[in-house]
Amino acid sequence: MMFVLPTLEWWTIAPVVILTLTGCLVLVVDLFRGDDASPEPLAWLTTGGLAIAIGTSVSLWGYEAQAAFSGMVVADNYTQYFTVLFLVIVGVTVLLSFDQLTKEDFHPGEFYSLIVFSAVGMVLMASAADLIMVFVGLELLSICLYILTGFSRRRLESEEASIKYLLLGAFASGFLLYGIALVYGSTGSTNLGCVARAINPASTFAMFGCGTGSVAGAATSGLLLAGVAMLVVGLGFKAAVVPFHMWAPDVYEGAPTAITAYMSVGAKAAAFAAIVRVFMIAFPTLSHDWSMILAILAAVTMIVGNTAAVSQQSIKRMLAYSSIAHAGYILVAVVAASQVGIASLLFYTVGYTVMNLGAFMVVILLGRRSEDHLLISDYAGLSRRHPVLAGLMALFMLSLAGIPPTVGFVGKFYIFTAAVQADYAWLAVIGLLSSVISVYYYLRVVYQMYMVDPVAGVEPVTPLRWVTVAAGVAGFAVVALGVFPHGVLALASASSTFIR
Amino acid sequence: MVPIEHIMVFTGALFCIGVYGVMARRNAVLVLMAIELMLNAVAINLVAFGTLVYPGQINGMVFAIFVVTIAAAELGLGLAIVLRVYRMRSSINVDDIDLMRW
């Protein structure tokens, strides 16, 4: 048997390579450090690697889309858009976790290398051109997150979150894999482009490296439909879509807050990056089959997420349900199944990242003493103790609720417009109604901060300088993107051209 | 040659047994084993599709190897976490792990 060595286009995955090397380097450098040494050099090393990777990714922007590694990954604007977003999120997480890292005695070498490896997983998910790659990226991300969730070794909640996440995550992986196997069985390929061609020979996604030869598989069958449904389950779990969301509140509450912030924006964005790839490339011609299912899931997710958030007392749990609801909004954009819809998804992902990370920054600034300031009622009278933080928090809450002139409003506007254009007006109506519910619990935080007298015994904290600066930048971005969305929107449009 | 339908029924049954195990077992280690059953069902499925339905392709086998590898990593990690749970709570009953709810 003759083996032809495949061509390896390393440049297409240059950010992944750089990140992997960074992670390994962090591990190696960590070996030569004393036990009590400051984690600062490792943080700088991580940040440096991230910066180089971001630069590389930016320099890959604008090239013609190219499949590489025998159709395993694809490097296009969409990949670079998400890569930069993910790496910025990881950078912010490094900043946010620094204080907890030193206070709670996390082992920095492992922490930083895990977080970098999880970023590799996310980037692979966004660049996947093959179901195998989707699976590998997802597992890489998940395994790192299981450990990071349990990093607060002294807190029972952290360890509990870790095992809950792992058991349910592995359970969901089983469904995802079964779905992939069924899709493979009915189409004869795992390459997204080939799957599309097997279902509809007219569809051409040459950029996904399927070639032009005939494909082995058959047309639509019950097997394929069952496979697609299983994929919905597996990917929906990662994105915390109802009814596969139940892990999210517990895990978000138990994880170290910086990791919660990371999961709520990074892992979610990665899940949607993969969902868009899989459903828009492999199954576009089946969209009449799955778009109604996704529409129902989106509606249920928005309703359940927003309704359950109403009765929460803990701010982290409230934000967990809020992030479930936002998964519903983003799913609406997938349902629209158009280039405009995906552009609005990309825009909303950035907007959601900015406002949700901002909210978590305030949570971290106020809750970093042994994580006990985490009830919404602990925010009472915050406007008097920390007027700047209270103002920023109010801004993030308003943005999450979707009130102009913030990015939350613009993003929702674009998504719901896309849904209406795709004849899913009823979904937009449900989205709007459920976001009315969300105003209640977001404004409850504002109400506590501004209208309620401070409770006794809650000491003012000295805000960490750099986190405060970061929160300020996020606040600025929330308004700037809300007033001038066009720049990011143009990037998002340029990143969604692979959808026709 | 075994027909593909037989294998699919078999793997489907195996998967369902795994799912049932996850729901029914209280012991965390047994839950992990049930998950392993689910993943193995998939691996068998992939290999069967690769050899019986699409002879000459290696996709199925390659994917199966990926699945086995990643399942090993995942379950190894799972056992480690279960061990820590046991050290801190002296129990590996998943129903006792309910500090966080509502």
Next chain:
Amino acid sequence: MLEQLWLVPVFPLLGAVANLAFGRQIGRTMVSLIAIGSVALSFLLGVNAVLSFMSLSAPHGFQLRLFDWISWGAGSNAVHVADIGLLLDPLSSVMVLVVAGIGLLIHMYSVGYMAEEPGYARYFVYLNLFTFSMLVLVLANNFLLMFVGWELVGLCSYLLIGFWFTRPSAAAAGKKAFITNRVGDFGVLIALFLIWVNWGTFDFFGGPGGAATGVFDDPGRVLATQGVAFAIPMLLILGVTGKSAQIPLFVWLPDAMEGPTPVSALIHAATMVTGGVYLVARAHLLYDQSPDALLTLATIGALTAFVAATVAVVQTDIKRVLAYSTVSQLGFMVLALGSGAYAAAVFHLMTHAFFKALMFLGAGSVIHGLHEQQDLRRMGGLRRYMPVTTWTFVVGWLAIIGAPGLSGFFSKDLILARTFARGLIDPVYLGLYGLALLTVGITAFYMSRMVFLAFFGDFRGGVDDHGHAVIPHESPVSMLVPLVVLAIGSVIAGWIGVPSFLTGGTSPVSAIEVFLAPAVAATGVWEGTLEHLTEIVLTGMSVMVALAGASLAGLLYLSGAVNPVALAMVFSPFTRLFEARWYLDDFYRVAIVSNVARIASFLASFDLAVIGGSVTVVVRTVRGAGSVLRASQAGYVRGYAVTMLAGAFLVLAASWAFR
């Protein structure tokens, strides 16, 4: 240098941001330096840009499209809504110079005036933000961005009127201004919708990078639907009556005097209130399509001028006299707009900015020197204590009553002449002309009354309300310098509009009209110019009327030949009418506020019972559902797995169902 035009509004914004962020830490000197420096830079760049523009020959002005602001969709169904873009043409040139120039002087004046105030940094943040907003308003190249500026100046006005928010009257006045203006803004907003529906763009003019055809490139597009051609100008007029304090919405401006005096000078005399005038001048091509809208505008202007002047006659608070005077002068501008003499309106806007800012700042200086005394009856003879304030104030007085040679003389006579000329075509305007001429006399009367009461005669305010002796003192230099500069401006600002019968030119129009012509020349059916002889006669008449008004004031308040109280008794029906501000506030209270309150209370009970009830039901349902969902999250991994499995079954079933 035109490419740097965008820096003109950006500098004050940066100043506001810097002072907002660091104002409390860096001390008052730095705060003032940042605030003044940013406006000064903006002014210099503005002058530079205007000079560059004048050496350029561009009929519609210079457009600078900075970047795409709002657009939607991709490919063939892309919709471009608006840019962030600037437009410099003769009209906005005048406005930029007025806003940045007077703004700069008032920033300087404020340093002295506000020196003792807590909230010093906050004050300058608001003032810089206002300057930014006003520059956006006048420089915007499309309706939408202009509306953003329009709303932002309203916001700044509200913030600054209520600057002393611990004073209930200031808070109430701020609210009144804001709510009254909302009525007008409503009109502007509807007009914007109609513009979008009819033109599909907000751009004033088309050009590379924007819409191919702007609204003003094709103003006749709505002619096919006459109703819209009338509706858009009328809706904009609603905005004008709010922003520029015209009947029926002028009631907020006198109350706005609760704000610090420099704010009254900048926002409520020189710049913001002229926003409505600017809006009409900018959109004049739409007004040219509708003579009915123009007549409405002219009538509103003339009536406002007259009514406000009569009310000013009986005011005793120095700032309120000036406030009603401002309303009255804005009425003159609106009258000019309604007569199609847009250039005359802009010219008067400019000269008025000088002399009214001067008088407000002078009044501020008086109030400062008398320890917050604003009552004219407690002043008198101040010329001996505060000479600079007095003589600069006298210059402003002579300018507003139209003393020959000063700025007000030229601009007011231009308005009267153009209204008269319009009257030769449409006799209704002759009546408005007569009303305006009468108002000139009343203006001379109340202004002279104020000056005589405040600066001449004997000092009547020796003891304040608490029994402390009051010795008036002159204000610090930082407050006097702007007064002198503005006094010079009040004299010479009119010289760019010297009528041709004085310069001996053959053109029937003055220099300022020639300069503004590319931007605001009327395209209507009349020419609106007069023979030189007619103009001379009209000018003579207005000077005589003004002289009569001033003389009457002199008899009453300077020489004491006639007792003002006795005279007021003789005309008591009128004085009562004037003192009650023509019962307009009362009318609003009885006819609108109480009726609205009645409707509101009905609606409130409806709201409480039906809406509130159903909301309560919804809220209970949501909360209940929330609790149920919360309870379903029992913390057991196995339970979660069951839910997931159930979900998976449902998805499978659904995929069969929707197959």
